[in-house]
Amino acid sequence: MNTTPSIPHPARQIGRILRRFGTLIGFFAIVLFFWSQRPDTFMTVRNWLNITQQISILGVVAFTMTVVMVMGDYDLSVGAMASLGGIAAALLFQQEMPVLTGIAVALLIGVAGGLLNGVLVSLVGITPFVATLGMLTVFSGVAFFISEGETIFGRAIPEQFSDFARGGIPLGTIGEQAVLLPNLTIVALLVLLAVWVLLEQTTFGRRLYAIGGNKEAARLGGVRLRLLRLIAFAVTGVGAAVAGLMLVSRLASANPTQGDGLMLDAIAAVFLGMTMSEEGEPHVLGTLVGVLILGVLRNGLTQLAIDSYVQQILTGAIIILAVTLSRLIRRAS
Amino acid sequence: MSRRKFQGFISVVFIVAALLSFGAAGIVAQDDITVAVVTPYLAQPGTQFMVEAFQAAGEANGWTVNVIDTAGDVAAAVSRLEDVAAQGVDAIVINVDPAQVSVGLEAAAAAGIPVFGMDAGADANLVTNVTSNGYAMAAETATYVTDRLNGVGRIVMFTFDPYPPVQKRGIIADAIFANSPDIEIIDRVTPDVTDGGIADSRARMEAILAANPEAGSISAVWAAWDQPALGALQAIEAAGREGEGIVIVGIDANPQALDAIAAGNGFEASVAQDFTGIGGTVADAVARHLAGEIIGQGVIYVPTVLVTAANVAEFISE
Incomplete structure (x- = not known):
């Protein structure tokens, strides 16, 4: 891939920049467009903090999804796991258990569910698509079973827990209102940092990329394929559970389906991010751009009062366009 | 097309497509x-x-x-x-x-x-x-039943107290029936609603019919929403007791209930929200x-x- 000639060729360099950063440039174009259309309300500190809060939950799922997608695997069960983790915590809250107990149990369920996916994929050898699709149904069924299909809300959710999603670190005041860096945004940033360190700065991460590059070669090269895949799925599972807890806090309620929509958006965000990598590999910072594109599109299109069904069509079309183009580029090269 | 031309082209297409997709937004009035x-x-x-x-x-x-x-x-x-x-x-x-x-x-x-x-x-x-007004809706059907029975009869109630909007309906019906001394509530059932409410209500009604075998021993079924009423209707028909004149009422006027009311075989009334x-x-x-x-x-x-x-x-x- 490194075909840069010794004498820099300006056109080639521009091509390279565009190839690498085309999606990012597209993102900025979208931002500029919304800014020009809604100059007073879109490009404000408050709206951007608002967007970061709205994408924080999807971000956590997508960042941790990146970990399994680095190996070329998928986890289709993340949405159901988010629902399950959230409702499990809410049920414990309803039993007047301490908030920390509820959080700990939800996280444990995330780890256990992720390990179960890992066992099916890595030890039993079922393809990730089938294994995690099956577990999606199982997690969803368990969520319905333990909650009897009901929504848990009101006093059952401790204020201490639901206030978390309303709070944040004060940044100052604009006009008469305080501006906060939302707690949910902070959680998402911490998860982003953790996944970035894990994938980009550790031997573990490099081995995952080696598996993604060529499983057989990685195995022959001494990579403990099975163990690494197990751990990677556990990370994705716990990320989904964290997202489920964030949802319960944001909605001050839990129901057995509320995280289900996260899975497809998370995979879409990772794919959008992959268009920014020369090798077409997932990188968590690329995933961040993918999540931002989805979040900004929804915020901006809503502010422009575009019909919600047209919004869906546009969002889907933009995802397909970006990923198709990136694939064509790689085929051409 | 060379690779770099192609890449440049692709990036431009992406940006232009993103911008074009929003062209329609310009027409939205702001004032x-x-x-x-x-x-x-x-x-x-x-x-x-x-x-x-x-x-x-x-x-x-x-x-x-x-x-x-x-x-x-x-x-x-x-x-x-x-x-x-x-x-x-x-x-x-x-x-x-x-x-x-x-x-x-x-x-x-x-x-x-x-x-x-x-x-x-x-x-x-x-x-x-x-x-x-959930209270008013329940009052409509409970008074309908009381009037139809001329204040005398044995009634099966289907209620669902865990869900506040439906619980409201139940207590109003309780009060109206309690105000007629010759009306007896023979059962107040909370059906399992995880199957949509019809199937379990039917099973419960079949058991009640079996426990009250004499013709005329059940005068009416008052249901806090339409699904249990539909289940009760099915049970009564399956038991061959549709000729006894058991009055059935629901609430919500869902399409299935409207069909049943139009068919005229026992399901007599429901309440439609406007x-x-x-x-x-x-x-x-x-x-x-x-x-x-x-x-x-x-x-x-x-x-x-x-x-x-x-x-x-x-x-x-x-």
Whole structure:
């Protein structure tokens, strides 16, 4: 891939920049467009903090999804796991258990569910698509079973827990209102940092990329394929559970389906991010751009009062366009 | 095409496509009154009627009505409430439980935007909520049964106290039946609703029929919503006891119940919410508030209609 000639060729360099950063440039174009259309309300500190809060939950799922997608695997069960983790915590809250107990149990369920996916994929050898699709149904069924299909809300959710999603670190005041860096945004940033360190700065991460590059070669090269895949799925599972807890806090309620929509958006965000990598590999910072594109599109299109069904069509079309183009580029090269 | 030309071309196409897709946005007027309607439930027929009536009334007032459906996703409804609050619309209408979107309602309050409930539930963050009166609906069908039996008979009740809007219906029916000394409640059943409410209600009714084998030992079935009434009807028909004149009533007037009422084999009455009226009343409340009127009622009730064989045809044709 490194075909840069010794004498820099300006056109080639521009091509390279565009190839690498085309999606990012597209993102900025979208931002500029919304800014020009809604100059007073879109490009404000408050709206951007608002967007970061709205994408924080999807971000956590997508960042941790990146970990399994680095190996070329998928986890289709993340949405159901988010629902399950959230409702499990809410049920414990309803039993007047301490908030920390509820959080700990939800996280444990995330780890256990992720390990179960890992066992099916890595030890039993079922393809990730089938294994995690099956577990999606199982997690969803368990969520319905333990909650009897009901929504848990009101006093059952401790204020201490639901206030978390309303709070944040004060940044100052604009006009008469305080501006906060939302707690949910902070959680998402911490998860982003953790996944970035894990994938980009550790031997573990490099081995995952080696598996993604060529499983057989990685195995022959001494990579403990099975163990690494197990751990990677556990990370994705716990990320989904964290997202489920964030949802319960944001909605001050839990129901057995509320995280289900996260899975497809998370995979879409990772794919959008992959268009920014020369090798077409997932990188968590690329995933961040993918999540931002989805979040900004929804915020901006809503502010422009575009019909919600047209919004869906546009969002889907933009995802397909970006990923198709990136694939064509790689085929051409 | 060379690789780099191709790459440059691709990037340009992406940007242009992104911009072109939004071309339509330019035509949205910014100066007039804009009202956002946020709901996760637009796929429900009742919500559709309410939203359409609201749109019609709003457009007649010259408003721009922006309907946002999040397709069942309540978290997305919170985000969209924050978006329209940032956008600075003139008013917001919600059709979702206010307790679940309180973060979004706070965003609207911080931006000074009034929020109205459209069959949403009462909440301090709403200017008002327009809905149907659950107490009144239950009173309609319970008095219907009492009158049909001339105050004498044995009644099976299907209720569901865990769900507050349905629990309200049950206690009203309890009070009305208790006021007739010759009415006896032979069972007050809480069916399992995880299967939709019909199947388990049918099974429970079959057991009650078996326990009361004599013709005339059951006079009526009062159900707090339509599904148990439909289950009871099936049980009565399966037991071959439809000739005993057991009176069955439900609430909600769902399409299956309307068909059963029209068929005239025991299911005699249900109550229809006036969804079109709710939508229009919300528009009226928004207009009054924007005109500076202070709306004192936290909840505004729109009258419901008792549906019987006499008027069922007009509901089926809708």
